[in-house]
Amino acid sequence: MTMSGFGKALDEPLDSGASTSHASGSPTAGTDAADDFERLRELLIGDERRALDAARTRITELENAQKDLPRRLPGAAIEALRGEQVTTRVADALSEPVAQALGTAVQKNRQSIVDALFPIIGPLIRKSIAEALRNLVADLNGAIESSFTLRGLKWRLEAWRGGVPYAQVVLKHRLAYRIDHVFLIERASGLVLLHESAPDITPLDADAIAGMLTALGDFVGDSVGQDGGGLESMSVGEHLVWVVQGPRANLACFMRGVPPAELRTLLEQRLEDIHARTAGTPDADLRAVGDTSAWHEQLQPPALLRDAEAARTPMQRAPSRWPLLFILLAMLVALTVFVARRERWEARIDALRARLVAHPGFVLTGIDEQAWRSVTVHGLVDPDAPSLAKVFDGAGLDPALPKLDVAGYLSTDDTAVARRAARLLAPPTGVRLTVKDGVLALDGHAPDAWITAAREHAGWIPGVVRTELTLSPDGDAAAAARAELERLVQALNTLDVPFGEDTQPAAGAQAVVDEIARSARQVAALASTAKVTLVLASVGSSDESGTDATNARVRAGRARWLAQALAERGVGAVEVPDAVIAEPIDLTRRSAHLRVTARRSVQ
Incomplete structure (x- = not known):
């Protein structure tokens, strides 16, 4: 087919060939036309059809792979994280989105994150607090144990002389400390000349630490001025950093705990020794010094600790003796x-x-x-x-x-027996009563009735071994009895039992009642001989501090108390009158007394 024919074929309708074949009646012509069309279509859009099919196939494969992505993603992530460089790149790539995602999650789901972290953070906090309390208890226990020792008294004296609390001095001496790192830094350049660490401590980045200290020192110097001094101490986490400055080098010491003041003095001495070794070359670089082995030995943490403790010993052993x-x-x-x-x-x-x-x-x-x-x-x-x-x-x-x-109990002492006999016999005034070695002696003159009663009852008194009575009767027994009775009555009327508030007896009331009872028994013994009938009445007195009704009640109560006390001592038939008309009431005393009067004579 020529090009002109090919162009003509394109201009003709597609079904013209079919009409021709039907018209001619030849099936071979229709088949050729269809093949030509397929060849034509292949020539025109064959590449596009194949590319479209490939794209469709690829899309199908991608869709199938996307559906299988959750199952393959963990393995792919593990495969991607193999290798240090790959892991670093992945970490760098994920750091920012993970941080943002974590911040958003904390803001939106705060309680969930707290619940998830609580089982982990709780034990850590408790362990940290328990360790801190254990150390504190150990320090306090040491302080208490040393309170009443010579060392404790010395610490108290130090606190008194320094004007600081005793607990602060105890913590100063009791808390342990350690040195972790020592840096010798050139002052002009800020470069590290020497770095020493404790044996069990991981070394730090010396250059970074030196740069930080140099920058902080310059900042402090610029802020406060050259006359204000430089950086001397600071806290970095759990470390206390002391900086000792020199003209050409600085010494930085990282410590934990509470170091003594002697350590700073020791660090200053070490720095002065280093400067002394380079005194001949003031402009030389310290790094050019040849032998620095002595610096290493002097600045090692164990050596500093040992020398600091050795420096403290003389100070502790040579204090002033006057306080002690x-x-x-x-x-x-x-x-x-x-x-x-x-x-x-x-x-x-x-x-x-x-x-x-x-x-x-x-x-x-x-x-x-x-x-x-x-x-x-x-x-x-x-x-x-x-x-x-x-x-x-x-x-x-x-x-x-x-x-x-x-x-x-009943005593057989002569004094007790004599007092007992006087209480029971109630001898009249003319009778003298003595007891010696249990022998009761009565002599003098007394009424016949009393002598008869004494002879009958004296031997029955507890503690009396035997009696010796040398008594003579009175000439006119009745007259003598009346005279003695009058004396006893006058004495009774002057004996007042003191009272406090209301009806409570005052101190010494019982002794007065005993005296009244003894005199009352003597009066009763003389009444028959004197041929009189006596009336015993208990009378109470009160002051003017209360109302009339209250004072009347108080007087009656005191009178009844005295009558009851006399009854307990063997004095009966004591009247308690409702009112005393013949005798005025004493309004100046709080007391009670026994009034004895003769009611009628015996014919």
Whole structure:
């Protein structure tokens, strides 16, 4: 086919060939036309069709691969992270998006992140706090243990002289410290001349540290001026950094804990020694110095620690003796005062014990005492024994007031027996009563009735072994009895029982009641001989501090109390009148007394 024919074929309709073939009736002509069309189409769009098919196939493969991407992604990531350089590039690429994603996640899901990190952070915090508290308890325990030792007293004296709290001095001496790094830095260039680290510490980037310290030193110098000094110390994390400056080099020391002041002095000496080695060449570079082995030996952390402790020892062993002597003198004075007070207290207790042992009618069984605080006396006491109040008043045991813990018993002491006989017999004025070695002696003159009663009852008194009565009856028994009775009545009317507030008896009331009872029994014994009938009345008195009704009630209560106390002592038939008309009321005293009057004469 020629080109003209080929162009003609393009201009003709596609189905013209088919019409021709049908018209001619030849099937071979139609088939040729179809092949020609296919060849034509192949020539025109064959490349595009093949490219389109390839693209369609590739799209299908990519879609299938995209569906399988989640399953293949972990393996692909692992494969991509193999190799140090690849890992670094991936980390650099992911650092910023991961940081942004983490920040967004923290803002949106704060509680979820807290819940996820709590099981990890909680134990770490508790462990850190426990370790810190353990160290603090150890330091405090050491401080407490040293409080009452010579070292503790020395630390207290140091705190007193320095004007600082005692706890600060204890922490200064008790807290351990260590040196991790030492840097020798040229001052002009900021270059590291020497770097020493502790044996168990990972070395730091010396050049970076030197640059940081140089920059900070220049900044401080520019900020505060040359006259204001330079950088001397700072805190970097858990490290304390001391910077010792020299004219040509600086020395930086990284430490943990609380170092002593002697360490700074030692660092200054080391830096001065280094400058002394280069004193002959002031303009030379320190790096040009040949032998620096001595610097290494002097600036190693173990050597610095050892020399610092050695420097502290003389200072600790050669303090001023005057503070210690003052403390010892104060302790000696305090000990002397304590011993003297204790000896005086023991002497007073011994004197009290001797007086109690010699007291008639009392048996001492023991004394429980706590110095200057309490004294308790245990023993047995006879009811007729003299009162122990005077014994305690003269003991001088203030401020400790002795307390009694006693039980009753009947004493055979002559004094107690004499008091018992006088209480039971109530001898008249003309009778003298004595007891010696258990022998009761009565002599003098008395009414016949009393003599008869004394002969009958004297031998039955507890503690009386035998009696010796040399009594003579009175000439006019009735007259003598009336005279004695009048004297006893006058004496009774003057005996007042003191009271405090309301109806509470005051101190010494019981002794007055005993005296009234003894006189009342004597009056009762003389009444029949004197041929009179007596009336005993208990009368109360009050002051003007209350109302009339209140004062009347108080007077009646005090009168009843005295009547009851006399009844307990064997004095019966004591009246308590509702009102006393014949005798005016004493409005100046709080008391009660027994009034004895004659009601009628016996014919």
